[in-house]
Amino acid sequence: MSCWEVLGLPADADKRSIKRQYANLLKQHRPDEDPEGFQRLREAYEQALAWADWQQEVVVEAEESIPVDWLETQPEAPRPEPRPAEPQGPSPSQRLAMQCLEAISATNLADRVAQARLYGCERDFEHGLLMHCLAQEDSYALTEAAIGQLHWLTPWQREDLPVGATEQLRNKLMGLAWSRLTGASHDNQRFLDLARQLGASPWLQTLDARQWLNRCLAMALLQAPHWSEAWFDAICAQQGWKQTGHHSPCPEPWWSQLLARSHCATFLEQQTRLATTADSSDAKAARMLFGRLDEDARMRLSMTFGAQDWAACEALYRTVESRHPELLEDRPELAPDTWRPLRRQPPIMAVPLAILGASTWMSWQFEYLLGGSFFSSVLDMLMRALLLGVVAWGLSACCKVLCRGAWRLDQSLHARFGHWLSVRRPAPLPIRESLWVGLLGGLIYLAGGTPAAGTYFGILGALAVMSRRRTFGRGPSVFARLYERIPGDVLIGLCLGLLVPLVLLGNALASNGALAVNQGLQAWPQRTCIARQLTPPPCPSELSTLQWHSTSQP
Structure with missing residues (x-):
């Protein structure tokens, strides 16, 4: 209600009428019986007197602005109506609005708005509050409260608010919101609460504002020093980024980068978990590349590695290089120059x-x-x-x-x-x-x-x-490839199949060697001499070829 409605007077009432009406209404609103009504009546009385004084000053200034010489030279001409001059100072409405803006904050904004409506200076109060929010550095809370109370930056705001000021306020709010998001990126719960609060802000309900908010959230997630998959899923559920059946509200290329970082974080979590499991080849490779080991621990671990373990390291590095190359920049220990020199290849044979x-x-x-x-x-x-x-x-x-x-x-x-x-x-x-x-x-x-x-x-x-020699180095590589491709039982059978014939061949060669003259034939000539009667005695120890092969005479 305005002061004139409280007093029950027209807006052009003079000071005498105001005082008389105030005295009459004071009997109805005594301070001891109705303190709230008395306070409202007193404020309306003071505002009406200030308005009457201002009107009187305007009339006096208008009369003094007419030259006296001009009036004396033209007495016959009708006197023009005095035109009110432009007020030089702030109007009573502006002065009342300035009083309402003193020490204003987000907590007492509702009371100050009600007070401005009571004084009838709501328009000047909103203009002054808008300029106050633009002038202050840290006025995010007050601006949010003003948007909720006065519907700024929404279709229901006052039409007489300056467009340039409202756009400047929108840009300032966006800058403050971005700084708050980046400042809360190290605290997951605080970031989620802030994103939920921004999503419910009235000035972020338009389509363009929602796209801006999604883009800012995506950029803040990408710039966050620490990543949590649960945190990312909570943001996606809150903003509806993973809804199936249509395009994600998160704009590109930030959505693709977020998915890549999510997959990278999942891969890194899997390797970290695998590094703490049993001593398999994959676990050893994960411990070597993702274990965060010092130089002594890395060297001791490399002494337990075999050919399969080093092959697992090479396969894991190729996976990181092809699918998650960003890890090579974040983790210098993944560089091949760090772990490949630890591999020793002594001669096998x-x-x-x-x-x-x-x-x-x-x-x-x-x-x-x-x-x-x-x-x-x-x-x-x-x-x-x-x-x-x-x-x-x-x-x-x-x-x-x-x-x-x-x-x-x-x-x-x-x-x-x-x-x-x-x-x-x-x-x-x-x-x-x-x-x-x-x-x-x-x-x-x-x-x-x-x-x-x-x-x-x-x-x-x-x-x-x-x-x-370089040509000799090809042999071990051939044997290594054969060892990797041929099953173990086949290799054992092949070795036994080669060993047994070699032993038998060696035995045959040893048994059929050259003998000395008459070695092992001492008993045979004696039996021959007894059987053959034509041999002249004594029986010779060495028989000629004719004696051995001649046919017996009848």
Whole structure:
């Protein structure tokens, strides 16, 4: 209600009428009986007096603006009606609106709006409040409250509000909302509450505003330092981004980038979970590439790797490179230069062939030449090779355990003296790959002497020299591919199928060797001399060809 409606007077009433009407109404609204009515009456009385004073000032200024000389020179002319001049200061409505805007906040906005309506200065109050919201830096809460109370930036706002000011306010609200979203991106629950609050804001209910909100939420999610799949699903459910049957409300290309980051986070979570499971090849590969290990732990883990484990690492890296290349920038430990140098490829056949050669020499020297049979010599050779293989496996395991604590020393020795300690290329690690080979050669020397040790080290040296040539490196790769493609039972059957014929062939060659003259035929000539009567006595120890093959005379 305006002040004139409260007093029951017209808008052009003078001060005398206002005071008389106030005295009459004061009897009805006594301060002790009706304090609210008295307060309303008092405010209306003061506002009406201020309005009357302002009208009187306008009339006086209009009269003084007419020149006296002009009136004296034209007495016959009718006096024009005095035209009210433009007011120089703020109007009473503007002064009342300024009083209502003092110390205004989001909490007392409703009371101030009601007060402005009571004073009849609602229009000036809204204009002043709009300018106040534009002038203040941090006025988001007040602006939100004003939008809810006065319906700004909606189809129900006042038509006389300046368009430029409202658009400026809209841009300011968008900037404040974006800063609040980016500031809450580190707290998932706070971000969800803020997104829900923005989704319910009246000024964000138009189609363009909803698209802007979806775009801002998508960009804030992409820029968030930490990602949570539950957080992303909650935002999608709240905004309706994953609704089936139509296009997603989230605009492109942000929706595709969000899906890519979601898939990447799911993949990363799977690998992190796999790294804590049993020691399978995939688990070891996930632990090597995604385990966040330090240098010592990575080195100790690499010592337990086999060919299948390194193949799993290569397959996992190819998957990351093709499907999730953004992980290569976020995680430097995925770079191949970090984990590929840890892979060691010692010769597979060198030590077994050297053991087999030394065992063959010892069986030949200590078994066959001393009168043993071929089969017993072969069996002795195989048993000795098996025993040396078990000893070699034990020495290799001990050196690996020793190298876990002294791998830095091993790397230092390899860098300084690796090329001098071995002729094989690439040079082996001194402690991890060469120490147990030398210890095994010492045991072979104690068991078989210098010839056996010479055979052992001679085979190793010959294979090491051959490894320096590029053509020799193709052989191990062929055997490795055959080992990966051919099943294990087929390989065992193939080895046994080759071993048995070789043993039988060796036995046949050993049994059919050249003999000395009359070796093993001492008894046969004696029986021949007894059977043949034509042979002159005494019976010769050596028979001629004619005596052996001549037919008997009748």
